[in-house]
Amino acid sequence: MANYLSITDILVTNEKVPCKFLHDLPKMGFMDPSATEDDLKAGTNVEIPIWLAESLHARRPPLVSVELPKIYKETYREILNADACTVDMHKLGQYFYELGCYIAKYDIKGEVATTLIDTFKQRFRMILSASVSTDSITALQPLSTSERDRTAGAVVTEKALSGWLKRGDCPLTTATMVANHRKRKRAEMEML
Amino acid sequence: MFIEDIRNDFYNVVLGNRVLLLVHYDVDAICACKILQDLFKCDNISYTLVPVGGISELKSAYDENNEEIKYVVLVNCGGTIDLVDILQPEEDVVFFVLDSHKPTDICNVYSDGQVRLIYKDDEENIPNFDDIFRDEEEEEEEEQEGREALEAVIERRRTRKAWEERRHTLMFNYTQFSYYGKPSSCVVLELAVRVSRVDAGVLWGAAVGGSAQAALAVRPPARRLLDMEPLQRHVAAASRGDDQRYAQVVVDKDLNLPLYRWWSVESALRHAPLIAPLLKLHTASGNARVRQLLADMGFPLQQARQAYRSMDVELRRSLLSSLEGVAPRHQLPPPAHTALLLRRAHAPPVPALDAVYAIMALIEHESIPREEGFQLALASLQVCGENDSLKQGIAAAKKSLEAVARMSQSTLASRGLMLAGPFNYFIVQEGATESLSLRGPLWLGEAARWAARAGGSRRPLLASSPLSDGRCLLLGIPPRFDQEPRNLFGAAFEQAAAKSGASVSLDYVDTSVVSLPIAQRAQFLDALTALLA
Amino acid sequence: MFGEKVIELIKEAERNRGTLDQFNDETIRQIIEEMHVLFKLNMNDANSTTENKSLWTTVQVRHSALERNKRCLLAYLYNRMNKIKTLRWEFGSVLPPDVRELLSDGEYDWFSKYSTNLATYMRSLGEDIGYHGIDLTENLRPPKSLYIEVLCVSDHGKFELEDGDVIMLKKNTRHFLPASECQTLIRKGILQQIV
Numbered sequence: 051m052a053n054y055l056s057i058t059d060i061l062v063t064n065e066k067v068p069c070k071f072l073h074d075l076p077k078m079g080f081m082d083p084s085a086t087e088d089d090l091k092a093g094t095n096v097e098i099p100i101w102l103a104e105s106l107h108a109r110r111p112p113l114v115s116v117e118l119p120k121i122y123k124e125t126y127r128e129i130l131n132a133d134a135c136t137v138d139m140h141k142l143g144q145y146f147y148e149l150g151c152y153i154a155k156y157d158i159k160g161e162v163a164t165t166l167i168d169t170f171k172q173r174f175r176m177i178l179s180a181s182v183s184t185d186s187i188t189a190l191q192p193l194s195t196s197e198r199d200r201t202a203g204a205v206v207t208e209k210a211l212s213g214w215l216k217r218g219d220c221p222l223t224t225a226t227m228v229a230n231h232r233k234r235k236r237a238e239m240e241m242l
Numbered sequence: 243m244f245i246e247d248i249r250n251d252f253y254n255v256v257l258g259n260r261v262l263l264l265v266h267y268d269v270d271a272i273c274a275c276k277i278l279q280d281l282f283k284c285d286n287i288s289y290t291l292v293p294v295g296g297i298s299e300l301k302s303a304y305d306e307n308n309e310e311i312k313y314v315v316l317v318n319c320g321g322t323i324d325l326v327d328i329l330q331p332e333e334d335v336v337f338f339v340l341d342s343h344k345p346t347d348i349c350n351v352y353s354d355g356q357v358r359l360i361y362k363d364d365e366e367n368i369p370n371f372d373d374i375f376r377d378e379e380e381e382e383e384e385e386q387e388g389r390e391a392l393e394a395v396i397e398r399r400r401t402r403k404a405w406e407e408r409r410h411t412l413m414f415n416y417t418q419f420s421y422y423g424k425p426s427s428c429v430v431l432e433l434a435v436r437v438s439r440v441d442a443g444v445l446w447g448a449a450v451g452g453s454a455q456a457a458l459a460v461r462p463p464a465r466r467l468l469d470m471e472p473l474q475r476h477v478a479a480a481s482r483g484d485d486q487r488y489a490q491v492v493v494d495k496d497l498n499l500p501l502y503r504w505w506s507v508e509s510a511l512r513h514a515p516l517i518a519p520l521l522k523l524h525t526a527s528g529n530a531r532v533r534q535l536l537a538d539m540g541f542p543l544q545q546a547r548q549a550y551r552s553m554d555v556e557l558r559r560s561l562l563s564s565l566e567g568v569a570p571r572h573q574l575p576p577p578a579h580t581a582l583l584l585r586r587a588h589a590p591p592v593p594a595l596d597a598v599y600a601i602m603a604l605i606e607h608e609s610i611p612r613e614e615g616f617q618l619a620l621a622s623l624q625v626c627g628e629n630d631s632l633k634q635g636i637a638a639a640k641k642s643l644e645a646v647a648r649m650s651q652s653t654l655a656s657r658g659l660m661l662a663g664p665f666n667y668f669i670v671q672e673g674a675t676e677s678l679s680l681r682g683p684l685w686l687g688e689a690a691r692w693a694a695r696a697g698g699s700r701r702p703l704l705a706s707s708p709l710s711d712g713r714c715l716l717l718g719i720p721p722r723f724d725q726e727p728r729n730l731f732g733a734a735f736e737q738a739a740a741k742s743g744a745s746v747s748l749d750y751v752d753t754s755v756v757s758l759p760i761a762q763r764a765q766f767l768d769a770l771t772a773l774l775a
Numbered sequence: 776m777f778g779e780k781v782i783e784l785i786k787e788a789e790r791n792r793g794t795l796d797q798f799n800d801e802t803i804r805q806i807i808e809e810m811h812v813l814f815k816l817n818m819n820d821a822n823s824t825t826e827n828k829s830l831w832t833t834v835q836v837r838h839s840a841l842e843r844n845k846r847c848l849l850a851y852l853y854n855r856m857n858k859i860k861t862l863r864w865e866f867g868s869v870l871p872p873d874v875r876e877l878l879s880d881g882e883y884d885w886f887s888k889y890s891t892n893l894a895t896y897m898r899s900l901g902e903d904i905g906y907h908g909i910d911l912t913e914n915l916r917p918p919k920s921l922y923i924e925v926l927c928v929s930d931h932g933k934f935e936l937e938d939g940d941v942i943m944l945k946k947n948t949r950h951f952l953p954a955s956e957c958q959t960l961i962r963k964g965i966l967q968q969i970v
Contacts, residue, residue: 054846055853060785064778075832077820099778105839113832222914222923222957224964225865227858230793231874232964260940279924282951286922290942291949307948309933309941613947617926 058195062148063101069114070095100152107156116156121146127165134172140192147196177201182208243353244362245338248429249436252338252360253281255313261289262307262314264300266751267612268684269458269601270342271318273451274426276623277434277444278315284439293616294319296749297328304329311335318342318426319751324349325357340430343751344423345416348374363423365465369412373405420732420753422460427451428469431476440476442584443625445491446594448473449582450601450623453594457500457515458684459691459724477582489586489625496581497562500599500643503590504636507553507561508536508546513643515688517574519696524651535572539564551590584625592632597622600635603642606682643688645679650692659697663771665718667704668693672760680707683717683755690719702731704770706763713747714763717755729754734773742769777813777840780806781847788854795858798879803848810844813837859886863893864912865962914962918954925950925957925966934960 053059075090090096098114106113120126121142130137139146147170154163177197181204193201245251261282265275275291282289290311292303300319308314314337316325321341326349331337339350340360350357352371431448434440452470455461461469477491499517502510511532512518521531536546541564545553565577583591604619605612622631653659653668660667670677670686680686690705697703700721708714718731732753739746744762758766784802817837820830859882866874868890878886898908931944936956944950944965960966 055850057785057789057850057854060847060850061782061789064782073832075836076830077833101843102777102836102839105842106835109835113835222954222961222968224967225962227794227861227865228962228964231795234791234794235873279951283922283924287951288922288953289951291951292945293947306943306945309943310939617947617949 058145058148062145063104063152064099065143065145065149066097066099067103067119067153068095068097068117069103069106070117071114072111073113075113100149104152116153118153118157118162119149122150122153122157122162122165127161130165130169134169135176137169138192139173139194139197142194144195146194173197177204181205243351243355243357244359248360248433251358253433253437255336256287256315256338257285259287259313260311261287262304262311263289263291263317264294264303264314264319265291265317265616266319267293267295267605267616268318269454269598270425270427270451272601272605272616272619273447273454273623274317274340274430276620277427277430277447278317279620280443280447281430281434281437281439293613295612296751297323298749301328304331308332308335313338316341321346321350321359322420322751322753323347326353331356340426342423342426343753344421345419348413348416361424361426361429365423367416369409369416373412374409418733419728419730421728422455424465424469425451425455425461428473431473435476440480442480442489442491443623445473445477445480446489446584446597446625447623449477449491449584449594450597453582454598454601457595457598458687460727462725462727473582474580489584492583492585492591493580494583495562495578496583496593496595497565498577498579498581498595500595501636501640503550503593503596505640506547506549507541508532508543510550511535513640513647515643515646515692515695517577518647519650519692520574521572522696523647524654524696531572535568538568538571586625596636596639597632599639599643600632602684602688603638604631604635606642606679606685607638608641608678642679642685645676646685646689646692649674649676649680649689650696653693654696659693662767664774665702665704665771666694666697667706667767669763670705670707672708677708681709681715683715683750683752686715687717687719687755690717691723694719694721694723704731704767708760709757712759712761713757714760715755715757716763716766719754734770738766738770738773741773742766744769777837778843778847780809781844781851784851785847788851795855795862795874795877797877798855798882800879803851806844806848810841813841813844817841855882856885860889862886863890867912867959867963868894914958921953922951923954923957924969925952925961926969927965928967929965931960931965 071090071092071094073092077089095117103114103116107116126142143149147166150162150166154160154166157163173193177193177200181201263275263278265271279289279291290307292307294300294303297319300316304314308331312335314331314335316337316339318341320337321339322343322345324347325331325337325339333356335356337357338360339357344363344366346359346366346368348369350359351368352375427448428451431440431444434444452466452473455469456466474493477493481490481492499510499514501513505513511521512523521535522528523532533543536543540560541557545557550558562578569575569577582594584594584597585591600622601619604610604622605615607615610618618631618634622629622635624631649670658668668690670680670689680689686705686707689707690703693705694700694703702718702721704716704718706714706716716735718729718735720727720729720731735746735753735756736748739748739756739758742762742765744758744766746756746758746762746766748756750756780802784799784806787796787799817834820834820837823830859878862870862874863886870878870886875883893912897911900906900909900911902908927944927946927948927950930946934942934944936942936952942950942952944960949969950966957966957968961968
């Protein structure tokens with residue numbers, strides 16, 4: 051799923067997860083903010099980004115063991131299973147789904163995976179029905195980044211369809227990048 | 243020169259060529275422009291459209307756009323000035339002038355083909371060619387010896403002097419009054435009929451342009467009827483066709499209350515330019531009079547204050563008849579008139595009068611600049627589709643009418659209407675809230691007419707309102723303007739400007755409107771008083 | 776912590792998805808320096824690992840950090856490359872000067888080469904039938920009418936039509952012109968079609 055050059059993926063893998071170091075790591079003491087020595091002892095719990103956790107976990111023997119972050123643990127899973135649509139996804143985690151996919155690999159019981167799928171199904175239905183009109187969009191609870199992208203795409207498609215139905219022809223428009231560039235320039239001018 | 247056949251000598255000439263369209267900022271011009279645009283689009287005549295506000299703007303627009311242009315069409319501008327002299331065009335550029343401002347400049351009338359006037363008004367008394375222009379070469383004759391030669395020379399000089407005096411009188415009589423001729427949109431309607439491209443859009447444009455003349459009181463009532471007669475004929479012919487059309491222009495009896503469908507009945511009565519001034523709302527008894535009027539009509543006050551759409555259906559239907567019945571008792575003019583309405587499926591009918599005020603408000607808006615307002619006004623004449631600009635215009639028109647009413651009432655209440663010799667005048671103070679709405683000649687004129695009607699005395703009235711940058715606008719309306727709208731202020735302003743030495747800018751196409759620095763206003767008014775006494 | 780500078784770079788790219796930002800030369804140089812430092816540390820530790828096995832894990836960590844930096848830099852450049860490609864399709868082969876200064880020299884080189892490639896390709900289309908190529912960057916939707924009405928949104932000065940007529944494009948003037956002439960200017964945002 052990870053595209054090497056995908057920016058979204060890079061931002062996702064930057065999220066931190068709690069890990070336990072299984073070996074000593076000399077000179078890596080700065081990773082643990084509460085450590086006093088230069089070396090990182092085995093058994094310390096540190097929050098490190100996933101990219102580091104994954105690559106350290108992949109070495110033979112694994113140097114860390116990954117634990118589940120708070121939002122994928124029991125309590126939150128219960129909340130999501132109860133009603134996923136009312137959850138403030140932006141606060142919970144901007145990259146909830148993508149991060150969850152990485153985490154699910156370390157979950158022995160496999161419950162994280164099921165929770166992810168159920169949450170997605172519920173929220174997708176809600177987004178789909180809301181995207182038809184602009185008022186409902188603003189009334190939605192805050193969304194995660196991927197949901198926001200999908201919503202924006204849905205709005206654009208709706209508008210295009212209704213415009214086509216009403217008018218039937220397509221007037222020539224300014225190229226999108228040109229329009230964005232101008233808008234930014236104008237905003238910059240106003241700030242000066 | 244005048245064009246004989248509008249289709250062959252104007253339309254067929256510009257077919258296949260590029261045209262420069264210069265349009266003035268007024269309702270009639272915008273309507274005529276819209277119809278012309280539709281015609282040009284059907285025949286793929288490419289054009290460039292530039293709105294102009296005054297003579298200097300006309301000149302700059304012409305200078306910028308005149309490369310490779312052979313045909314220039316001027317709508318409601320350029321008729322009253324010597325075009326060839328002011329614009330200095332090339333030899334082969336042809337100007338087609340469609341201007342309802344009269345009197346037409348003599349040089350334009352007797353031009354030899356470069357300036358072509360599209361419509362000849364019968365009511366103009368254009369002096370003959372020989373009376374105005376005399377061949378100067380007759381003067382240069384060889385000198386003859388002897389007494390006969392001397393007598394002949396004296397004789398020639400005498401006839402020359404007599405001719406010049408006659409010319410002077412003729413020109414004075416000709417240019418003394420400025421007035422309006424047939425609306426340009428009706429002329430263009432004739433053209434559309436000749437090329438068989440009349441549809442609801444064209445009829446609506448002509449309807450709005452024609453109603454503008456009535457609303458702004460620039461044509462005597464008899465001539466107004468004559469102007470609208472062909473339009474009503476065509477509307478009747480169009481409606482005789484199949485009636486399953488999306489948009490239709492119909493003739494109907496309607497109330498002469500602008501915007502009443504988008505307002506409440508009471509507000510419409512308070513702001514109607516024909517009725518409200520006579521209710522004398524600036525006096526203490528004004529409000530009581532309004533309430534009495536509503537009571538006589540059988541309208542409960544609460545209903546009258548509600549938006550028209552949410553009023554009781556029965557009351558809505560009876561509005562016309564009840565107001566008609568009550569009007570004589572309160573000395574009001576008959577409130578109903580034959581109006582043209584645009585009827586569309588799934589939308590309330592739009593009277594042409596409302597569209598007139600909407601366009602006026604869009605081109606002289608408080609915040610929207612003139613050029614954008616022009617584009618919006620053109621869009622608001624669209625007959626099919628969602629018309630957001632019309633709604634915007636109506637909302638703006640409501641605000642402007644309120645400002646006009648407030649201004650006139652406060653002027654009259656505070657005795658701001660001052661007498662000065664043969665005319666009255668009032669001045670809008672610089673800091674007043676309404677001064678922003680009354681910045682343009684159209685709305686200031688509306689305020690002046692309001693004050694004249696409310697003031698009662700029928701003397702000529704001058705109104706002045708501040709512009710930006712220390713200048714002010716000054717315009718004059720004649721006495722009894724609804725019967726006899728010939729305006730002598732045009733010529734008077736010119737002479738007073740020369741006498742008083744104020745730096746008056748005679749830039750506006752309508753000569754009864756001038757602008758001058760505020761500091762010199764007083765001396766200008768004195769000079770004017772002395773002139774007209 | 777490792778990899779924080781690069782994340783700034785990536786966040787910058789993500790913030791403005793619709794437009795291009797200035798090429799962040801400064802940050803990139805800092806990141807490359809950081810990578811050099813890490814590499815040197817690693818070399819030292821790797822050479823000494825032959826005696827002390829425990830340093831091996833440290834080397835692992837640093838190596839992951841290096842790879843992370845590399846990945847982020849590549850992603851940043853790739854993302855910019857895509858945006859520059861869109862620039863060619865939307866702005867045309869000549870960039871306005873304020874857009875030009877957003878690109879680094881290397882990127883501008885790439886842009887010119889891409890432009891040439893595209894032009895050669897477009898010219899080759901339809902050669903066998905006798906056309907001199909089709910301009911794919913223009914509007915690809917079939918027009919509904921020969922002439923369209925346009926409103927000029929900003930001053931552009933003189934514009935010459937195919938048959939020699941010169942039009943002055945000033946703000947708020949309307950024109951009625953053949954559709955084929957107006958297309959480029961509409962794409963550039965100088966004219967706006969009126970329906």
